[in-house]
Amino acid sequence: xxxxxxxxxxxxxxxxxxxxxxxxxxxxxxGHCRAAFTCFKLAADRGYSKAQFNVGLCYEHGRGTDKDLxxxxxxxxxxxxxxxxxxxxxxxxxxxxxxxxxxxxxQHKALALLEQAAGAGITEAQAYxxxxxxxxxxxxxxxxxxxxxxxxxxxxxxxRFHVGxxxxxxxxxxxSLAEALRHYRQSAASGNSQARDRLxx
Numbered sequence: 548x549x550x551x552x553x554x555x556x557x558x559x560x561x562x563x564x565x566x567x568x569x570x571x572x573x574x575x576x577x578g579h580c581r582a583a584f585t586c587f588k589l590a591a592d593r594g595y596s597k598a599q600f601n602v603g604l605c606y607e608h609g610r611g612t613d614k615d616l617x618x619x620x621x622x623x624x625x626x627x628x629x630x631x632x633x634x635x636x637x638x639x640x641x642x643x644x645x646x647x648x649x650x651x652x653x654q655h656k657a658l659a660l661l662e663q664a665a666g667a668g669i670t671e672a673q674a675y676x677x678x679x680x681x682x683x684x685x686x687x688x689x690x691x692x693x694x695x696x697x698x699x700x701x702x703x704x705x706x707r708f709h710v711g712x713x714x715x716x717x718x719x720x721x722x723s724l725a726e727a728l729r730h731y732r733q734s735a736a737s738g739n740s741q742a743r744d745r746l747x748x
Contacts (some may be wrong), residue, residue, distance in 0.1 A: 564595035571601060575610070584611030591622060596629035603637060616645050627660060632667035635660040640675070665694060673698035674706045681709070681718065688719030699730070704737035711742065 571586030590598030606619035626634030664672035680691030698706035711730035734742035
């Protein structure tokens with residue numbers, strides 16, 4: 548009986564959190580940012596990762612509350628620890644730009660989070676890792692190309708442009724102007740101006 552009561556309590560807690568988060572999303576869409584933030588915060592403090600992510604967004608962009616990157620990082624971290632992929636990406640970006648601790652520790656932790664987010668299919672994380680591995684202090688071109696291709700295949704025109712650059716310059720792949728042109732054309736067709744300029748050049 549105690550176990551059943553505990554299970555019911557858990558279900559009730561989760562259902563309320565889901566409802567609060569949905570109410571927050573609807574309030575945000577209607578332009579009621581303060582009400583949205585209140586709903587997100589109530590659900591987040593009950594441990595609901597989607598709401599924790601939304602509170603992080605509110606703090607990062609100053610929607611419904613004062614902008615506070617430290618608090619944004621706190622809520623992104625909570626959601627990321629529950630394996631929320633977009634929170635992993637956002638928290639990693641904050642760590643790299645504003646995080647506490649030594650640059651080496653921050654980078655190591657951020658890369659682990661970005662790898663998890665990229666593995667979960669977050670295009671932004673794939674694109675970020677692709678560029679990071681291509682341009683880092685110790686470039687890992689093959690690894691960078693792998694992530695750029697993942698992001699490009701998810702429809703990211705900028706990553707498609709970078710894949711073209713890799714083929715043109717032979718970075719992580721055998722040089723091939725024909726392949727470079729193919730990727731530039733696809734990127735340009737998706738509206739990327741750098742790819743259009745490269746094709747004209």
